Amino acid sequence: xxxxxxxxxxxxxxxxxxxxxxxxxxxxxxxxxxxxxxxxxxxxxxxxxxxxxxxxxxxxxxxxxxxxxxxxxxxxxxxxxxxxxxxxxxxxxxxxxxxxxxxxxxxxxxxxxxxxxxxxxxxx
Amino acid sequence: xxxxxxxxxxxxxxxxxxxxxxxxxxxxxxxxxxxxxxxxxxxxxxxxxxxxxxxxxxxxxxxxxxxxxxxxxxxxxxxxxxxxxxxxxxxxxxxxxxxxxxxxxxx
Numbered sequence: 001x002x003x004x005x006x007x008x009x010x011x012x013x014x015x016x017x018x019x020x021x022x023x024x025x026x027x028x029x030x031x032x033x034x035x036x037x038x039x040x041x042x043x044x045x046x047x048x049x050x051x052x053x054x055x056x057x058x059x060x061x062x063x064x065x066x067x068x069x070x071x072x073x074x075x076x077x078x079x080x081x082x083x084x085x086x087x088x089x090x091x092x093x094x095x096x097x098x099x100x101x102x103x104x105x106x107x108x109x110x111x112x113x114x115x116x117x118x119x120x121x122x123x124x
Numbered sequence: 125x126x127x128x129x130x131x132x133x134x135x136x137x138x139x140x141x142x143x144x145x146x147x148x149x150x151x152x153x154x155x156x157x158x159x160x161x162x163x164x165x166x167x168x169x170x171x172x173x174x175x176x177x178x179x180x181x182x183x184x185x186x187x188x189x190x191x192x193x194x195x196x197x198x199x200x201x202x203x204x205x206x207x208x209x210x211x212x213x214x215x216x217x218x219x220x221x222x223x224x225x226x227x228x229x230x231x
Binding site: 034043044045046049058060061094100108109110111112113114115116117 | 156158160162166167168169170173174179211213215216218219220221222223224225
């Protein structure tokens with residue numbers, strides 16, 4: 001299993017950036033995925049979830065309305081479009097793979113694999 | 125949102141020590157808890173899910189326990205490669221939330 005992020009870099013406040021996560025070693029369309037970030041010297045913050053077939057999407061309040069998660073099953077890739085970037089969005093961004101199970105109407109998914117992370121710096 | 129609180133925030137220990145740290149959820153999360161290990165400059169590594177099930181390849185000196193709101197991660201005999209920061213995370217409901225981490229340092 002491999003997840004490799006790309007697309008990070010330096011961007012000015014108010015700018016946009018699109019992160020990509022290229023994957024290999026597993027059947028991409030069978031797994032749900034997340035983006036998680038870590039500000040310098042800080043803890044981990046979950047940002048967004050996308051289910052198989054993109055049928056269910058969730059966002060953290062901190063990025064809702066500014067970030068958009070998407071996936072391309074043909075390309076085995078996950079994306080995060082980040083708009084209206086702020087200084088506080090400066091962080092290392094990780095893509096992660098979920099595994100889990102469903103029990104009746106509830107599904108429970110936990111992270112089992114992480115990408116190496118990509119740095120996004122928002123600064124003027 | 126479910127708040128996750130880890131304690132202590134850091135601890136000093138020696139190789140061979142048994143160490144235990146805790147994670148508390150602000151509401152009942154059943155056993156929907158994961159633990160991760162992160163070394164400086166590296167991505168987190170998944171250790172445990174369902175509060176007590178080890179991910180494949182994780183050494184048996186790691187163990188997790190708990191249910192409801194209180195959880196623990198124990199390392200039975202600390203090894204040099206175990207000095208790292210450990211995070212808990214609930215997956216009972218979205219938004220997924222992480223604890224603030226426990227940093228294990230060399231005494």
